[in-house]
Each structure stands twice: as structure tokens, then as C-alpha cells.
Amino acid sequence: MSTVPRARPAPLPPVTGAWRDGDPAGRRRWHTAGTPLPLEVGGELPGVRLAFETWGRLAPDRSNAVLVLHALTGDSHVAGPAGPGHPTPGWWDALVGPGRAVDTDRWFVVAPNALGGCQGSTGPASPRPGTDRAWGGAFPFLTQRDQVAAEAGLADALGIERWALVVGGSMGGMRAVEWAVSYPERVGALLLLATAASASAEQIAWAEIQLGAIRADPHWRGGDYHSAGRGPVDGLGLARRLAHVTYRAEAELQTRFGRSPQGGEDPWHGGRYQVGSYLDHHAEKLVRRFDAGSYVVLTEAMNAHDVGRGRGGIRSALAGVRAPTLVAGVDSDRLYPLSQQRELAALIPSADGARVVESPYGHDGFLIETEQVGRLAAELLR
């Protein structure tokens, strides 16, 4: 079910920031679906491939599998060092590993790259079947349910009928709650972090501005830039700057940067403040590792997120969740405010009240506060 393309020592391609066949595979493996994926918007997506990584060993009775679902710009590299194919260390390395809260000596951890993403799974930068070009702007509109359906195909292929735990934060939490509603019999426990039952007006607003910045970049070309010499890196960089501010908290930015100019620069003569340089840094990092087309597809899917759609509303949809569930938010998160996690906790019968992760880091707290998050995961895995 998996093939590992031959590795070559190339940097990530600067045009798209997407992993491409032939790049170092690292720990990635692949699953390619045997049949096209029917899409919620209509039609179907052929040749669906998911990149994924695993840690630990699947028990003979297949009872120890944990599904970890990444956020918007995350990927399958949950744990482990940087190296060929993995430009950064695992994004939850402190949480997942031998002896960690999700102990890979005991649990078999699976982390797929989301469908529509750009780190090995099928997305806009992938070759469009039957052509010699990338999908680009022709890539179909996806929903979280489509992504979860693709992940269910991966679970089938791995022989996992039921996850001991499904965990995700932010966009990963959207998929996690869709897992619990779409496949209640396949989810043994559920950990939802800094996420929502549906995207709010403000989340949509921030997202639409980011999409507008990408699409206003002349190098966007309607999404068909993958064969061009340059992608919409300015637009994607602007989107990332905006997103990054929403991911953090006002007090933290003030404490770290205040009004200080960047070393040696003068904001009165074209130079930057430290906080501007900080945002530049995060923008530059993202455009080198992420494809703008995937950013658009995944962001539109997040805007479409509504676990109650076609299910008689959110209350009715969540009433069917039976798995032991913990819902947690970050006290300083202004992008996914606690009110959203409280709604989830109130409407999921098997959840108690929303837990609060204490953190100065805003939304990013769910990635950073691994000790508190680890305790929640351990509580469900006990």
C-alpha cells in the first residue's frame, strides 16, 4: 500500500513550497486509494494519495491505534527530528514518543497529511491524473468530511477498525469531531483542542482576507502557477503574517517586542520594528515550506466547517457522539475563543465541561503547552 519515491538531495522547491515526488521522503509512507473519492461538493477526486507517518507498533488485536490530526500548516511529522524530507522537528515531539504522554512504546500513532495539503498528500500541487501538469486552480473544493473520508480509507488499509483515540487541534480538531460524528463506532475516545463545531463569522472574515491577499498576488494566476517560475509568495506571506497575529496573544507580543526597532533598523527611515521582523520571519519560513494552493483549499475547507450541516444542526450532530471526550481551549486564544470549546463540550453528551489550557501564547498554546495537553491525552488513554 505504500511506495517510497527515490530520494534525491534537493531543497524544497521554491516555486510552490510543496513536497514533490523525488524529494527526500524521510519517514513518510503513502497510501493511494483504489477508487475515486466522492466529494461533498459533487463529483469525485481520482488518485487520492495520503502521506502518513507512524510510530510504535500496531497490537495484534489492533486496539492501540491513535490518530493525530494536524492543523492548517502542519503535516505528518508529529514527532522526530528534522532531517531529509522533514525540514523541521516534529510539531508535537514533546507529546508523542517513547515514555511521552502518548507513549509510542504502548500506542501505535498514525498521522496523515490532510487531503488537499502539500506534504505528500494529494493537493493542488500534485500532478493531475491524465495530464503532465499540477492540479492548480482546477483542484476541487474540499470539506473536512472529504478529508476524513480519505483518512478512513487509510485506516481501512492499515487494518484499523477503531481508533483508541482521535486527537486534533484547530483544523485538526475540526477533522477529529467530524471523525466522531461520521464514524462514531470507529472512535474510542476523542480529544478536541482549540477548535469549533463550526467556523465563526470572525474566523471566516480572517480567512477571507488571507485568501484575498493570495489571490491578489499577480503570481497566483488563478492557482495555475505551479509550472511558472514563481508562486504567489508575497500574497501567501501576507496571509501568514495576518494568521500569525491571530495565533498569538496581545500581551505576549507586547512583552517580547514592545515598540523596539529591529536591530540596526530605523522605522522612521524604512526600517522595521522587531514585531514586523518577527512576522517577516514567519512569512519567509512558511512560503518556503508550504504551497499557496493548499493554503487556499484547506482554508476554504475550514470556512465550510459546520459539523451540523445536513445533520439537523450542530446540537443534533453532536448528540450522536458516544466516545469519552475531552474538549479543551486556551485561555488566551482569540481566534478559537473558549466559547467555541464550551459549545462543543455542552453539546457532546460524553464530554464534561471544557477544560482550559493556561498559556500566554494564544491559539498556538495548543501546540506549545505540551505538558497540559499531554495530561489530557493521558487521561483519555488511561
Place this chain on the structure above:
Amino acid sequence: MSTVPRARPAPLPPVTGAWRDGDPAGRRRWHTAGTPLPLEVGGELPGVRLAFETWGRLAPDRSNAVLVLHALTGDSHVAGPAGPGHPTPGWWDALVGPGRAVDTDRWFVVAPNALGGCQGSTGPASPRPGTDRAWGGAFPFLTQRDQVAAEAGLADALGIERWALVVGGSMGGMRAVEWAVSYPERVGALLLLATAASASAEQIAWAEIQLGAIRADPHWRGGDYHSAGRGPVDGLGLARRLAHVTYRAEAELQTRFGRSPQGGEDPWHGGRYQVGSYLDHHAEKLVRRFDAGSYVVLTEAMNAHDVGRGRGGIRSALAGVRAPTLVAGVDSDRLYPLSQQRELAALIPSADGARVVESPYGHDGFLIETEQVGRLAAELLR
């Protein structure tokens, strides 16, 4: 001291969104400084002209003058209907007028367009003296202190030695507090609304992203677009969308728009959500009435705002304010959070604690909650 250019029935120019000589003047009058304005950054600005409007009559003893200072995209049109030269009604019409909280039967109200602005005062869209072109990208870097110095020149020309009250919100509040520190003997009372002693890291961050969006627009041309066929309206529109979200509050957006699609549009097929259409509307309105060059100059001046600069710090600077002062913030304001107004109130010896305007509208509450703001103004004018 004032000349009124001949009116002609032309719409606001689409290239820059700036008022230009020859457009309908409306209630505007002008004051042109007789000498160049020395600038804090160094050098001087020649030919400084401020557009302003007045309401009421200056008392023979000149004791009844009130200075109203507008926010980033405001102008001199504080009160009065829309009409030629004034595409929208006054932005504080409910607050200023006969029988209103700032009663123009008793008070002589003066409202200048800020230096660097685009509604009649000298700014990047103004002709550069000695040339036949707009200043454009050559317009100098301004600070709030430069703007206040220009306004002091207007006060001199009007024969106003001391304002009975100086009032401003947001950027207008920055200028108001600079008035009280730079010219303590000229400020009889001070009303600071939804403003700060200095721009915070987060305010700078939001501003830098907006500046980046404008400068990334190929029509920006380094600021020298005023003779081109088109200005950076896409970039300015993106900046406005971002700013507008920061001006409002999450709960209000959720209540008004939720996840609803814009009528007849389908977000799964390229259509918009209502909240996206709402942001588009505000962007389109702004680019028709505002010059991107002014937006950049005024935003950079706001980033530079630090009432303590060169004065031994904020505490030391504010210690010199002797005028009876009220400081108020809006409970739902996340752009100028109450902590900033509490800092001002704590450090201005003549202020009591910060007052709280209750509003669901976020930062914009200082413009919208005219009844509560009116009570504060009336308290100082009693």
C-alpha cells in the same frame, strides 16, 4: 487665511480617493502656514495647508473653542449632512450640533483634517511645491507631534490661545494627548477615547501587515501612482478589510452574519459569505474616498506614536498634564484594549480612573456610542 477653490460637480477621483483642489469644497475652509513646518524626523515641510470646518461662533473672549480630532480615515466633516464635497454625513453628527452634547449654540467647534491626510490638508496626494506632480512617495515621514504642531498653527491663525476642550479618539486621541503634553497651557480640558500613550506591539503588527498589503500592490509604484491611471486599490482594500475586523468585535460579527452566505452566492462555488461581502463593502467604500499614500503616512505616524519619546518616558511626559482629563475605552475594543486607557488614566495626574463605554461594537464603539461619549464631553464642558 482661507480660500475656497471653485467648486465643480465632479465625483471623488477614482485614482487616489483624495479630495483635490477644484472638487466641491463643501464646508471646508483652509489655512496655509506662512513658514515651512520643521519635522521631527528632520528637515521641513513647505506649504503646509490644513483643511478644517467650524461650527458655532467664537466668543469675544475666545474661551469657548473645542478642538475635535479625527481618527485614521476620518476628516474635518464632524457634523452636518452629506452633500457636495462631503460624500458622507458628519462622523460625530449625533454628538456635535445645536442642543447636542457639544452644543454649537454655545461652543465654537474646530475640526482640522490631519496633516498627511487626503481630505483637503497637505498629504502625499497634494501637489509638491515647485513641481507639477503630487508628493507621492517623496512625502516626508510624519509624527503625531508634527501634525499637532501644524494644528497649533491653525489655532494661532484662528486666534485661539487655549482650547476649552480637546477631544479625540483612536488616532485622534494620540494627537489629543500630544496636544496636552506639547502645549499644556493651551488645553483647558482633555477627552481621550479608545487611544493609547504609545502604539503597542500588536497595533504595530496589524499596521505593518496593512502597509505590506498596500506596498505589495503593483499599482503602488513606491507611492508614485498619483499620475498613473490606477492607484493601489486592491492593496488598500485588503488593508481596510483587516483594519475593519480589528475595529469590530467577534460577538457582533457572529450575531450579524454567522455563517450565512451572501444572498444568491455559494461559497462552495466561488461565492461569498455575508461577512466577506460586508468586508468587501467597507473596502470598496474606503478606496473611493481615501488616498493610499495618506493611509501609509498616517499609519506610520501611528506606529511612531509614543508620548514619552524624548521626554524621559511615558510616565514623565504625562506627569505634566494639568488639564481636567477624562480617559475612556470601549469594553469590547480589542485593538485599543482597556489596559491602554487605564495606563493613560493612571499616569495623567488630573485624570481619575479610566471610564468604560459599554458597546458591542469594539473599537468603533467610540464613534457609535455617541450618547455615552456625549455624557463624557458634557461632563468636561460643564
